[in-house]
Amino acid sequence: MHPIRTFFTAYKKHVTRFAAITAGLVLLFFILNALFPLPPVPSYSTVVTGDKNEVIHAFLSRDDKWRFKISTRELHPDLKTAFIHKEDNYFYYHPGINVLALMRAAFNNTLHLKKTSGASTITMQVVRLLEPRERTYLNKIIEAFRALQYEWVYSKEEILELYINFVPYGSNIEGVKAASLLYFQKSPEQLSLAQIVSLTIIPNRPVSLNPQRSRALLKTERNKWLKRFGEAGIFEPQRIQDALKEDVYASRKPLPKRAPHLSIRLHKKYPKATEIGTTLKVTTQERAQLILTNYMARIRQLGIHNSALVIYNNETRRMEAYIGANDFYDSEHDGQVDGVNAIRSPGSTLKPFIYGMAFDKGLLTPKRVIEDIPTNFDGYVPTNFDEHFNGLVSVEKALAYSLNIPAVKTIEQITPNAFTQVLAKNGFKQIKRDQAHLGLSVSLGGCGVTLEELTHLYTVFAQHGIRYHYATLQQDADSLASRVLSESSAYMISEILTQITRPDLPNNMQSSFHIPHIAWKTGTSFGRKDAWCIGYNQKYTIGVWVGNFDATGVHELTGADIATPLLFELFNTLDYNSQQHWFFKPKELGLRTVCTYSGLPMGPHCTESMIDQYIPKVSTNAVCMHLKEYTVAANGQYSYCTSCIPDGGYTVKLYPNLSVALADFYDSQHIPYEKPPVHNPMCIRVMEEQHPKIVMPVANKEYLIERAVPTELQLKSIVPNDVRKVYWYINGRFYQEAGPKDEVFFLPQEGVTKIACSDDQGRNSSIKITVGFY
Known part of the structure; x- marks a missing residue:
């Protein structure tokens, strides 16, 4: 056969054999890659940072390491340069295994009959960091295979990132960010060149070069490497000289523990987060x-x-x-x-929003007068903080003095359900859960x-x-903003809450603070x-x-x-x-003239006025009726209604137009006020709107009484001031005659009880209660 043809035939066989071996190795790699996938990357520590990215708190990783994740983009360029030059100059050029370095290491080690140099790439070091093994030839082969896997799965930057995040620094410190924070109390981008070089050499001997143990040795080794970097032209000569003069200012100090409650709360919410920026x-x-x-x-x-x-x-x-x-x-x-x-329990802190909603519904204005008197709200009988009542007060005083009865009256008008719906919509989780069961007491702190x-x-x-x-x-x-109150309502509440003439100013505050x-x-x-x-x-x-x-x-x-x-x-x-x-x-927001006595726009009998704020087209325009005309006998003995007014011998006079409850309060507190004469006793008209109101016991309530020691229940009603006698009936039977202010008690029977009250003018009312014994 011709020699040239023989050469090409042999060459072709070798190429074919090489290609087959290569294909086999590639196939073997993918088979092994599928059978033995890369292990998951261990967890990182969680660091909580402030608004300027300073550390405020930190948590150990799940394997109890201080290991803070940092990307190569965040890394100081000098630190990256130092690591690559020192550990793997050809990092960006090999596939995970540096064959030339392996051959050089094998030759040198054989020549000197001992290990004089290594050939581990940064990728191979990552393998050892994430999967520590004994140093045997078999494990070296496994390590090389893993290096190829990492190069296949990850980019060069991602591999370098793994290296700088898991490189050891002694004790339970891993990664340059954790070492920088714990040893130098700085983030990596703030390090000096001397500190950068220190961080590149500690991983080779994390025990002996630990800054806590031997700063002198660390300084000596650091300076050796600074000179090597200088000789290699990695850093400018002047920077090298400045770094050589720098002492080792490194000692392990605990990380900050600011805002621990918030940090723990966020760590529980985001357990896998490596950094939580607050x-x-x-x-x-x-x-x-x-x-x-x-x-x-x-x-x-x-x-x-x-x-x-x-x-x-x-x-x-x-x-x-x-x-x-x-x-x-x-x-x-x-x-x-x-x-x-x-x-x-929020106490009285929700009251401003109750009044704010009432302003927006047109029910109240700051100067509007509201009753602060003992009131039974279907069994709920609140009192003021000081256990005193003020009679009539303005809304602004009721809020500034944090009076309870006016607040309950106001939430009764806007309804507890409407109020709690607003709170639930605006992030109050417990109120949202309890909304169906919340009543008037929410105004005074009866909620969570x-x-x-x-x-x-x-x-x-x-x-x-x-x-x-x-x-x-x-x-x-x-997120989308939501309007809770009108701008006018919010402003009026703010003006009230700015007042300093109020009881919730601390004692001696004005003279001492x-x-x-x-x-x-x-x-x-x-x-x-x-x-x-x-x-x-x-x-x-x-x-x-x-x-x-x-x-x-x-x-x-x-x-x-x-x-x-x-x-x-x-x-x-x-x-x-x-x-x-x-x-x-x-x-x-508008201004208008209102009556001093009621806070409503001036009525026909108003003589004193003041200026009040109001919301046009929203606030009520009802005029003041704090005085009421009465037709009275010339001698002032009786008053007449339209049904019994005589042909003559009478006059028309003005009297305070008080509610029955307010008149009853004034009487009980012996507060003088001008009372209209009693209604003409000869009049046959019965005024149903003035019928007695039974306030005790409470209608439709269930009362539990101890059978061994039965307790009597009190009977009490509120009647107009012209009533002199009331008559009580229990289950249709007459029980007792009494004065309007007399205390009357009865011993109830088990089951449903009907209670009726009639006054001396023939007006009556009734309720039912249920009594149980235990």
């Missing part, structure tokens, strides 16, 4: 924490141990501070309870709210009646278990809660005396002299 402002958080800690130290002797606060910035619509408890580590007093997110929900709701006043989404996370997207120019509302729950104060101006809305997490009541615990001083101190620190920024009166 909107917390570290300076605001730390100042608020210091104020809270010092304040609680001053009141601890009162038996009050817990507090919480949240601060919203109304301009940026971000949360700036979140303190779930004044001392997270106070295990004796449940310091790890998150007071910002705990469900508590959190400090976060309540403070967020108060931002409505600062935002002209609109509830915006306030971000807690940096990536929070704006600078009072910030804010609107604020206090609240104290039943049993004095919760003290609240929520305040706002144009810049901030701040909510504080003070009490005991175990619900222990304290006599001194009130919103005015305990929570308000803390709120004032926070505002004075964060926004001193804020009066230059306040809310402008809306154009839609």
Whole structure:
């Protein structure tokens, strides 16, 4: 055969054989790749950051490592350069295995009969970091195979990212970001060249070069590598010289633990997140924490141990501070309870929204007069905080003085269901769950709210009646805003809550503290278990809660005396002299003249007036009728109705137009007022609208009575002031004659009981109750 043909035949066979071997190896690789896939990447630690990406809290990974994820894009370019030059100069050019390096290492090791150099690439090191094995020849083969797998699955940048995130730094520290934060208290992009080189050499000897153990040795080794980098021209000579002079300022310090309650809450919500960026402002958080800690130290002797606060910035619509408890580590007093997110009774803090809704429904205006008298609301008998009643008060005084009866009367008008629907729609989770069972008592704290929900709701006043989404996370997207109150209603409530002539101003506050120019509302729950104060101006809305997490009541615990001083101190620190920024009166809000006695537009008999704010086309236009014309006998003995008015011998006089309940209150308190004469006894007309109102017992209620010691029930009715006698009937049988103010009791029988009351003018009413024995 011709020699040339023989050569090409042999060459073709070799090429064919090589191709077959290559194809077989490739096929084998894919088979093994399918049979032995890459293991999942171990979990990272979670780091919680503030608004400027500074660390505020951190959590160990699931395998108890400090291992913070960082991408190569975030990595300091010098750190990346140093790692690649030191560990794998040809990282970007090989497929995971550097064949030339392997051959060189094999030759050198054989020549010197010992290991003098290695041939591990960065990819192979990643394999060892993620799947540690003993150093044997078999494991070297496995390691090489895994390296090829990583190169097939991941990009070069992703492999480098794995390396810098898992490289060891001693103890339970892995990755350059964790090492940078723990050893230098800096993020990697802030490191000096000397610190960068230190981080590149520690992984080779993480025990002996640990900064905690031998700074001198670390400095010596660091300087060796700085000189090598200089000789290789990796970094400028001047930078090398400056780095050589730098001492080793490295020691392991704990990571910050600011806002632990919020951090734990977010970590539970996002357990797989490597970084949770919050909107917390570290300076605001730390100042608020210091104020809270010092304040609680001053009141601890009162038996009050817990507090919480949240601060919203109304301009940026971000949360700036979140303190779930004044001392997270106070295990004796449940310091790890998150007071910002705990469900508590809100006391009187919901009253501004009740009146705001009433303004928007046209039911009330600030000067409108409302009754503050003992009232039985179908078995619910609230009292004021001081257990006193004021008779007639304006709405603005009722709110500023946080009176209970006017608030209950108002929510009765707008209905508890309509009110709780608004709260449920605006993020009150417990109220949404309990809505079907909530009644009038919700106005006085008979519901469950959190400090976060309540403070967020108060931002409505600062935002002209609109509830915006306030971000807690940096990536929070704006959600649709919802209008809760009209701008006019929000403004009127703010003007009322800005007044400083009110009982919830702390004792001696005016002489001892600078009072910030804010609107604020206090609240104290039943049993004095919760003290609240929520305040706002144009810049901030701040909510504080003070009490005991175990619900222990304290006599001194009130919103005015305990929570308000803390709120004032926070505002004075964060926004001193804020009066230059306040809310402008809306154009839609009108002014009108109203009667001083009722707060309604002037009626025909009104003589004294004042100016009131109102919402045109919304607020009621009903005129004042605080005086009523009575036709009375010339001698003033009797009054006449239209049915019995005589032909002569009478005159027309004006008398206070009081409700039966208000007249009864004045009589019981011996408050003098001008009473109209009794109705003409000879008149045969029965005025059904003035029939007796049975207030005790309560209609349609079930009463449980102990059989062994039966308790009598009281009979009480409210009647017009011309009534002198009332007559009581039990199950159709006459029971007793009594005066309108006399105390009457009876011993009920088991089952349904009908109770009737008739007055001396023939007017009557009846109710039914159910009695059970146990």
